[in-house]
Amino acid sequence: MSTQIFSLHQLGWRPAYAQHLTIDDFEAGYPARVVGVHRNGLAVLSSQGAALVALPPQRAAMAETAITVGDWVMVEQDASRMLRLIERQSLIARVAAGSDHRLQSIAANLDTLFIVTSCNDDFNPSRLERYLALAFEAAVTPVVILTKPDMCADANHYADAARQVAPSVTLLMVNATDATSIAQLRPWLQSGQTVAFIGSSGVGKSTLTNMLVGDTTRLTAAIREDDAKGRHTTTSREMYALASGAWVIDTPGMRELRIGAASTGMSAVFDDIETLAAQCRFRDCRHESDEGCAIVSAMADGELDGRRFANYFKLQREAVNATLSTKERHERDRQFGTMSRTAMRAKRDRQGR
Numbered sequence: 001m002s003t004q005i006f007s008l009h010q011l012g013w014r015p016a017y018a019q020h021l022t023i024d025d026f027e028a029g030y031p032a033r034v035v036g037v038h039r040n041g042l043a044v045l046s047s048q049g050a051a052l053v054a055l056p057p058q059r060a061a062m063a064e065t066a067i068t069v070g071d072w073v074m075v076e077q078d079a080s081r082m083l084r085l086i087e088r089q090s091l092i093a094r095v096a097a098g099s100d101h102r103l104q105s106i107a108a109n110l111d112t113l114f115i116v117t118s119c120n121d122d123f124n125p126s127r128l129e130r131y132l133a134l135a136f137e138a139a140v141t142p143v144v145i146l147t148k149p150d151m152c153a154d155a156n157h158y159a160d161a162a163r164q165v166a167p168s169v170t171l172l173m174v175n176a177t178d179a180t181s182i183a184q185l186r187p188w189l190q191s192g193q194t195v196a197f198i199g200s201s202g203v204g205k206s207t208l209t210n211m212l213v214g215d216t217t218r219l220t221a222a223i224r225e226d227d228a229k230g231r232h233t234t235t236s237r238e239m240y241a242l243a244s245g246a247w248v249i250d251t252p253g254m255r256e257l258r259i260g261a262a263s264t265g266m267s268a269v270f271d272d273i274e275t276l277a278a279q280c281r282f283r284d285c286r287h288e289s290d291e292g293c294a295i296v297s298a299m300a301d302g303e304l305d306g307r308r309f310a311n312y313f314k315l316q317r318e319a320v321n322a323t324l325s326t327k328e329r330h331e332r333d334r335q336f337g338t339m340s341r342t343a344m345r346a347k348r349d350r351q352g353r
């Protein structure tokens with residue numbers, strides 16, 4: 001079991017968390033940060049050290065969706081049992097696979113989301129927009145990292161394209177294999193800061209984190225702890241400390257993110273398009289013909305990239321889908337089913353069968 005003890009401040013505690021707690025809360029328990037979520041409880045770190053705490057019975061069933069890595073919880077004094085979840089400052093969630101489109105928590109209380117892409121074929125403005133919308137929706141500050149500038153003849157071409165997509169977002173060009181270059185990340189990696197890396201396979205996320213972990217013992221290593229019945233259990237952590245004192249959240253869920261109901265995030269990334277849409281002559285403009293449509297006219301003038309508008313449309317559709325209730329989705333699927341059956345019948349009729 002890890003013996004390192006962190007202060008609340010080192011663990012990322014902020015005064016804002018205390019605003020939602022009462023004196024009674026502090027008398028009953030103490031705050032702890034969730035570093036792993038398991039079927040039999042939560043792996044937490046607090047100023048008392050590492051522990052595996054049980055979930056209250058009503059929480060256990062919904063633990064996987066309700067509490068996530070990075071969360072702050074109150075733990076009962078002496079009982080190793082979670083009392084309550086402390087209100088989050090930010091939350092990355094995704095639409096769960098399956099038909100009910102539940103929102104599933106992935107990572108909580110992040111300060112920065114590093115969006116990693118490379119100066120090569122991986123670079124894709126639409127994917128960048130998707131990740132940016134996700135960060136803004138989660139209330140996390142995005143920072144774009146362009147890796148492999150050393151392997152490309154014209155890295156500035158990629159940097160310009162990234163700036164065009166997100167003029168107000170910080171962009172760093174980082175050779176992930178070079179410690180001097182990685183030092184550019186320092187302002188976001190101060191003690192108690194929590195970050196995550198997102199991006200396609202092979203863009204350099206592990207290279208970056210491995211370099212940043214430095215000499216300290218990597219805390220992702222499984223730790224052995226006694227569970228409530230005195231048995232040894234092995235728990236793995238999905239949040240670990242960097243040499244600088246910052247925390248990295250690295251959960252499997254981070255690698256499979258789809259956008260959810262992201263209206264705030266969409267507005268932050270596509271404010272240019274939403275401003276244009278407000279100038280269309282008709283309030284319900286579908287932006288398809290040039291009759292008083294500010295968007296069609298901006299595309300014709302070359303002021304708005306057709307690719308960007310198409311991606312806005314696509315993400316918007318995904319976001320709407322995510323907010324439909326199961327009943328509405330069934331109704332839509334049923335209508336679609338009727339439509340395709342009618343089409344099939346028409347086709348058979350035409351073929352004289």
Ligand SMILES: Nc1nc2c(ncn2[C@@H]2O[C@H](COP(=O)(O)OP(=O)(O)OP(=O)(O)O)[C@@H](O)[C@H]2O)c(=O)[nH]1
Binds near residue numbers: 149202
């Ligand atoms: N020259 C150079 N090589 C890099 C850079 N960033 C990453 N690489 C190399 O690219 C390869 C893939 O990097 P990884 O760190 O494994 O990529 P990843 O994003 O963690 O990939 P997954 O684990 O599959 O998600 C490794 O061989 C790295 O050494 C860079 O900035 N410059």
Ligand SMILES: [Zn+2]
Binds near residue numbers: 288292
């Ligand atoms: Zn329009």
